[in-house]
Amino acid sequence: MTQAEIKLCSLLLQEHFGEIVEKIGTYLVRTGGQPLRAIVSDTGTSLDQVKKALCVLIQHNLGTYQIQKRGFVEYSVQCSRVLCILRYPRYIYTAKTLYGDTGELIVEELLLNGKMPMSAVVTKVADRLTETMEDGKTMDYTEVSNTFVRLADTHFVQRCPGVPDASGPSDSAAPPAPTLVIDEKDMYSVPRLNLIGKGKRRRSCDDDDNGEHKAKKQKQDLESQEPPPDDGIYWQVNLDRFHQHFRDQAIVSAVANRMDQTSSEIVRTMLRMSEVTTSSNAAYTQPLSSNEIFRSLPAGYNIGKQVLDQYLTLLADDPLEFIGKSGDSGGGMYVVNLHKALASLATATLESIVQERFGSRCARIFRLLLRKKHLEQKQVEDFAMIPAKEAKDMLYKMLSENFVSLQEIPKTPDHAPSRTFYLYTVNVLASTRMLLHRCYKSVANLIERRQYETRENKRLLEKSQRVEAILASMQATGAEEVQLQEIEEMITAPERQQLESLKHTVNKIDASENQVDETIFLLASYVDSTVVAAVKKP
Amino acid sequence: MTFNVEAVGIGKGESLPPSTLQPSPLFPPMEYRPVPLQTGEEVEYMLALKQELRGAMKNLPYFVKPAAPKKDIERYSDKYQTSGPIDNAIDWNPDWRQLPQELKIRVRKLRKGRTTILIPKGKQRVSVDKEETIKKLEETDYIMSYFDNGEDFGADSDDNLDEATY
Secondary structure, eight states, X not given: OOHHHHHHHHHHHHHHHOHHHHHHHHHHXXXXXXXXXXXXXXXXXXXXXXXXXXXXXXXXXXXXXXXXXXXXXXXXXXXXXXXXXXXXXXXXXXXXXXXXXHHHXXXXXXXXXXXXXXXXXXXXXXXXXHHHSOTTOOOBHHHHHXXXXXXXXXXXXXXXXXXXXXXXXXXXXXXXXXXXXXXXXXXXXOOOOOOOOBOOOOOOSOSXXXXXXXXXXXXXXXXXXXXXXXXXXXXXXXXXXXXXXXXXXXXXXXXXXXSOHHHHHHHHHHHHHTTTTSOTTOSSOOOEEHHHHHHHSOTTOOOOHHXXXXXXXXXXXXXTOSEEEEEOGGGOEEEXXXXXXXXHHHHHHHHHHHHHHHOHHHHHHHHXXXXXXXXXXXXXHHXXXXXXXXXXXXXXXXXXXXXXXXXXXXXXXXXXXXXXXXXXXXXXXXXXXXXXXXXXXXXXXXXXXXXXXXXXXXXXXXXXXXXXXXXXXXXXXXXXXXHHHHHHTTSOHHHHHXXXXXXXXXXXXXXXXXXXXXXXXXXXXXXXXXXXXXXXXX | OOSOGGGGTOOTTOOOOOOOOXXXXXXXXXXXXXXXXXXXXXXXXXXXXXXXHHHHHHXXXXXXXXOOOOOSSOXXXXXXXXXXXXXXXXXXXXXXXXXXXXXXXXXXXXXXXXXXXXXXXXXXXXXHHHHHHHXXXXXXXXXXXXXXXXXXXXXXXXXXTTSOXX
């Protein structure tokens, strides 16, 4: 990991879990696996605080532990997983678009709590939904359960590794830590729960319910003493599945932009068919026959078989190679080239960045180099039709910012400079890594700036919160309009303006963080897919 | 130069640009203004989600607050200020069966009925603040009753009429 990634991890941990978790988390990200005593001594934190921090990190799937051969336990934190905290709003919003408010709240509860048993999720979400409903209406547990099952079936939530069933006599010495396992086939299987009930509103000041309350409370106490039926089975959000969904979305919208709506629907269908059969880092999907695709098209699309074949041929012939033809059986076997698609998306991002940063003529040179791979200075000037002096200037600017690199080709074995070709080229992978690093730095800077702005206005923010609290309590006890206005005037007009501008700044910075994260996702997906491809080569 | 500068495109007799004598400025001037941020319902909703998530997580028991720093002088109000959980207990109940034994730590018992249920977001996020602040105020009122609010002040001095009243 780079310094920029570590810094960003540190900021994210601090914002969401506090300074102590941040200290321990950052230390583990930096140093790798460490035993408990090393963490205590190296960070200078008390044993209890370290224990607390580790419990939180493990609970939220940010950290893990491993039992070493010599019997002690080593803890580690995954930098890439911590960086996903930046993307939490996107996961929640996606769940909303796919499974409605219920899905949204399920994913939100799981992200807020790290791991939860299904029964707890269903109860909590039903309660929260009931709060928003009209008086007298409640959310049934079965409806929430059904949405949960759908999320599990489509792999958006998965079971956490658990303690294996104890079989046979227990050993005399219990291991220092349980080895958690999960079987592939169990990962998405929902336990058979008989969750019957409805969401409960938070107790309002109703005197009629007092008698009922006591009876209910006693019953609840009894119930809470028995373990729930799915005791020990915990669920977590499957971030990889969400990433797969984001990637598919990006590919479909790219096809829609480049070609038309129908082509993008065909690609969407192909990706949907491959959802659970393709692993998250495969280079291409399983081959699908044209007949299968035809049968799986969404109901609204009634294009003829021949039209579909024409579209598929067009897509396969496109230079971007999103779709490839892998055979002729079944009317033609087609695959989605995931790796190539990610490469195209990353390259498009690079081109866009060059255009916005250096201007459209630089962008022209950049695209030229992407196409022709290696060009000499003179050739660049000729092909791009840009005067020599300007072309040189632009190339050097891009070179100094590492978007473009020089490749030396010696003519003679002594590599004499006068007898060497110097070719300009774009190394997409290297430039992507450089930009990714820059993105991490940007987000870290944005967070720091946002925290600075909030700190600078701390006094005013606290005053405003106190005033709101007073207003709220007065409204609850039914105060008059005049009194409310008096309290509101405690904040002067210039102060109000200052608060407004602070809110505007913070919103802008937050929105920027979200937007940079979209770029981070695209670039990181491409980089990760190349690493996997390289490892796979024999 | 150790190599033939013509090969990289610098013509004969052309002067090189001035060499850099200091690190580049912290905020270099931008040649082109950046493109404005994306807008739309989706973006607005995710922004709201992000800010609420941040606020919510600060109030969850997973947010480990550092122990309150030792103040210079012991102040009277310290007795009545609600300080965070200190040192050797946590406010949530992990499944100890799935954690290493060495991490086991005391779990503070939660008082019944104090579980905070997050109110789902709507367009009015003020309601969240209101509920929380009403709770805070209820707490404050309870604590306020400990204070001597001065009602007994006048009663005492009636008995000692010969003392000078200031």
